[in-house]
Amino acid sequence: MTREAKPQDLFIDPIRVVNVGLETFAHELESLEVAVIHVDWRPPAGGDPQIADLLSKLGS
């Protein structure tokens, strides 16, 4: 990043969404012609939330 990121950056560019979870949200955004990509999410780490949490902290 070349400059300090700020929350209001979000107000400048068009919203482009990565949807992780309920697929209906992705369909609704598509109907509004918003750029969206839906992640075919499954519980990671064999369904163990604690290991999933650890993996996210390790950057995985």
Added chain:
Amino acid sequence: MSVILNEVRPGFYLDSVALMRLSREIAGQPGIAEAALMMGTPANKEIMRDARLLAAPGEAAQGNDLVIGIRADSDAAAREALANALQRLTTSRASVDPGQGWRPRSLRAALKILPDANLALISVPGAYAAAEARKALRRGLHVLIFSDNVPLAEELALKREGRDLGRLVMGPDCGTAILNGVPLAFANRVPRGEIGLIGASGTGLQEVSSLIAESGAGISQAIGVGGRDLSREIGGIATLMAFDALDADPATQRIVLISKPPHPEVAQRIVARVAASAKPVTLCFIGADSLDLPKNARLASTLKQAAELALEGRLIGAGFDIRARTREMRIPAGRSRRIAGLFAGGTLCAEAQVLLLAAGRHVASNAPVPGASDLARAVTDSDRILDLGADEYTRGRPHPMIDPQVRDDALRDALDDPRLGVILLDLVIGYGAHTDPAGHLAAGLARRPDDGPLIVASVTGTEQDPQRRSAQVAALEGAGVLVAPSNAQAAEVALALTGEYV
């Protein structure tokens, strides 16, 4: 004799809304008493056990396995329903994205396809939400967490990390935002305008933004910061960041902040930040008594008043004459003046309580505002004002905004109550909500007797929403419901019907 049949699909995942739709479909088949498709987590298995849907195979399932539970009149009916469920599961997976063979399985892979994405919308089960949100933040995205049941410590860690990275963490458990005109999760189609909204309350944001839209004005942004953001533990991190952002935003001329009463220390911090702004600010802390405010701030006691202050005094629903509309209406003989509120929206429930309390009524609720009592301490003549979206009503079931059937049992009980005078309802439409909640409600009210309780409602949403507000209002009015222009006015109509509107 009933038959319980289980089938377990190891490692098969489908999101909760898709599973609930499928469960309803299977449960509605001939000869089926009850059916549910759920991931085999301990909490879900308990729900299925309570519903007498769990046999030995289901008991052995793990959190990563899909469990199909069917209770039927006969073995043949159970097997036919199971075959249908399996068939539907196969097609739902295949139809997930027609025309696109491969779909990213991770956030990292998704960002290769949409590298300039700037927002992650996260609605996975609460136990996993923080992990997904953290990955998104570290890849430079702002995050909206729709999921509930995210541990408080995780929320705090995420919001601190977001603050360090200059990224907003919206939510959890407040599934509403409208960013650059785009409604996200549970939100309405609202025109762009000069008013910036910040809310620790999803339905509060929806009501205020919709009232602003219906009055002909618009909003710059609506930022849902999560129901716990103004708690002592979180300390208003997201609220203060959102305030900074709207304060710096040239398109935002006025700011509205909507929440339950914040923790006093957090309220002080918010008020200090408001005082440093040159913009007019409306604070709507539903149920709060009073607050020492700087010159640029005003306190609104209801959502309607918050919208009116933000609209610089323009009145909401000014043509709606409560006295004229209720003059010919009488609570049927033999019924009391008691009011039952059956709310899908938590803040709409709180707003109704505030207005009934202000009229001197005794109010009990499962989500009491200051001055109301807990349901367990309700007395005979208490108004019972229920938040049916609260955890105790939605355990293992969808939120009543997604599935209006969740309100059916409570509505039936209220209609059968021989003494009840008035039923007060909210309908929340928009993105994320049910496609026709008024149609569902009208069907449930169709064969009620003439001497039943009077029914009053409001519709939160706009004409541009997929359900169209006017069409929802017409369906309710066709079912004999008196529809007010706002939730606050619906509560005032109820007061007029009980003789307490001044």
